Amino acid sequence: MPQPRVTAAVLVIGDEILSGRTQDINLNAIAKFVAVHGVDLAEARVVGDVTEEIVAALNALRAKYDYVFTTGGIGPTHDDITADCVAEAFGLPLYEHPDIIAMMAARPDYELTPARRRMARVPEGGSLIQHPMKGPPGFQIGNVFVLAGVPSVMRGMLEDIGYRLKGGAVVIARTLRVDAFGEGALAEPLAQVARAHPDLALGSYPFFSPEGYGANLVVRGRDEAQVEAVLTELEAALRAVGAERLSRVEG
């Protein structure tokens, strides 16, 4: 019996991504992380530091997907409004989490300023997500994980999330590389194989090399034997139309 699909969305929060100042790399890291846990990343959104936009996006995503990961906006400055927005989206009050206050109070040469106390605020009922360098934690509330925006911190926080996910079967991806044979020529046999296996996802990712056009053809599914069989079928279909340089590659 096939396992139900488990889905996730990412909500990237921050003017700096939309202004072009910063290249986001968190989405890609989360995509790879959830895939390993058998969770499909189904959508991502980027919004600026605007309360109404964050609340609306968060409510849309958490209703539609099994999990939501937010990144950014949990620092001490006035433009860090993610905790407020998450609390508003859930209709919950924020409170200063005693574990975070205790952690901050224990740091040498670290005054508990009002700005720093902002980072201790968590919606009622939220559980903490550990910071990899003992800085202010993120938190989980319901199906939403609230993470830092700094990529090294964000990735460290993911380490405290894996055990909380109830994933489905992990998606297996296998890649067939076709050299010196363009997408225009391989599209038809590829489409035929795809139509014959509607339960698998077949994708084509073209490239251009000194030897001309080529493509990486990716077959994705949850049953390894089936994915392998379809890859073999695809190989035969491509040879039948004249493709000669086929190789299985990683990734």
Added chain:
Amino acid sequence: MPQPRVTAAVLVIGDEILSGRTQDINLNAIAKFVAVHGVDLAEARVVGDVTEEIVAALNALRAKYDYVFTTGGIGPTHDDITADCVAEAFGLPLYEHPDIIAMMAARPDYELTPARRRMARVPEGGSLIQHPMKGPPGFQIGNVFVLAGVPSVMRGMLEDIGYRLKGGAVVIARTLRVDAFGEGALAEPLAQVARAHPDLALGSYPFFSPEGYGANLVVRGRDEAQVEAVLTELEAALRAVGAERLSRVEG
């Protein structure tokens, strides 16, 4: 009299971004491109190769923002469904654009296969967006620009878009770098200056260097003299609380 804000959204289309296979860099390139034209990128979404998701996201974004840029899904293979989805969103039929067919027919050693003809399909009333290497063009329909997913091609297509945008005043961004002084300590003066100038956007982007925590404080606005004045005010406010290593930096 202040000019009205002109807004844009990006819709990244492709399973390969959500599976983690590919790191998107098109969003950042478009963000920088529209900023130069006085257009604010206000939101971005990433959706997979699923008709209903693409159509719904496109209709939500084109109704809310002045411009929408889509990337990906315009190649010849079965998973390239962007043109179909854009046509469906607008309620328009697709037709084979005679200029694209003529361009393809003129290429040596290039058979006009059914798969390649797919790349000639444009919604009725759409205008073409030139491909930088004379490959299949993108198109504009209404306020939506439909671009390739391959970054070098996407960036080339932007060159054929600038003159179509009616931008507002360009946003000026100035950065004050604060070294050896953390966000927790600068948050309060920063918030005070931000409150005094609600028409400007002030952001704080922390970093960690061998000399300890620091932050880049960015002031954004449309009036250069005002942005400069607020930067000077911010500098004074930070010196007043003990920050010593302040420098104006690019970007």
